[in-house]
């Protein structure tokens with residue numbers, strides 16, 4: 054169980070976290086969803102005992118964090134945005150090292166390491182971690198967060214560096230964890246990451262949770278259910294014409310019309326490519342992207358104001 058009670062963190066005049074109070078029950082997968090700068094990482098750092106609150110408290114299973122940081126660290130598994138590993142060791146050797154820090158008995162270490170490498174899809178990878186891609190490091194980060202079999206798992210932007218296959222594997226991992234009575238806190242600025250894996254979501258803005266509930270409740274409330282998940286980034290060598298298509302909801306142009314961010318109701322990349330070629334414009338990129346909290350809120354306000 055996780056509880057925040059009137060939690061505040063100020064940096065000079067900035068209220069990074071502003072009187073936050075939330076209780077997350079055992080077994081829940083809670084998504085902290087908010088745009089960059091909303092205060093998600095600051096909240097998580099206080100929950101892990103890595104920074105001190107200005108006022109207020111965080112509890113892990115009833116234990117107050119800032120007064121019992123060592124006890125709390127044993128009970129949590131934390132994956133930061135940038136995970137640090139020993140680059141000249143393999144994944145297995147890194148996990149062995151961390152399991153020693155947690156005093157996991159030698160007999161268990163091997164089994165635990167093997168199970169976790171299997172869970173995150175890194176079994177049998179001999180390569181040293183220094184040669185890993187960002188996505189592979191992220192997978193190993195999830196394994197590291199689980200090495201001490203924690204009751205509470207905290208993941209800060211876990212899909213930030215993952216490719217589509219990695220994202221799909223990550224969702225499976227979270228579903229796997231969530232069936233095991235652990236409490237999970239996941240932070241993200243990407244709507245689909247939170248909506249697909251979390252049983253409850255808190256929308257964070259300017260240090261406060263402005264909405265809290267099941268994803269369906271929140272989405273209905275904010276009128277987000279009908280939102281498409283399709284964003285297409287277009288980049289061309291020279292300026293492009295205004296893009297017109299029945300399935301386009303909105304287009305934001307930048308870079309003197311060489312870049313466009315399209316929110317569409319379905320994947321229209323082929324049509325966009327055709328429009329550009331018909332206009333003798335060379336496409337540099339026509340790629341799918343994930344919908345972020347900013348896109349959702351903008352789209353929502355756009356609809357309300359139109």
Ligand SMILES: Nc1ncnc2c1ncn2[C@@H]1O[C@H](COP(=O)(O)OP(=O)(O)OP(=O)(O)O)[C@@H](O)[C@H]1O
Nearest residue numbers: 064067069087088089090091092093094095096242
């Ligand atoms: N050490 C610090 N010193 C000064 N200001 C800080 C510090 N850490 C965070 N902030 C500020 O606090 C606010 C919240 O930042 P925080 O990193 O918690 O947001 P976030 O929601 O995690 O966003 P992101 O996804 O970009 O990390 C921001 O305005 C940020 O600039």
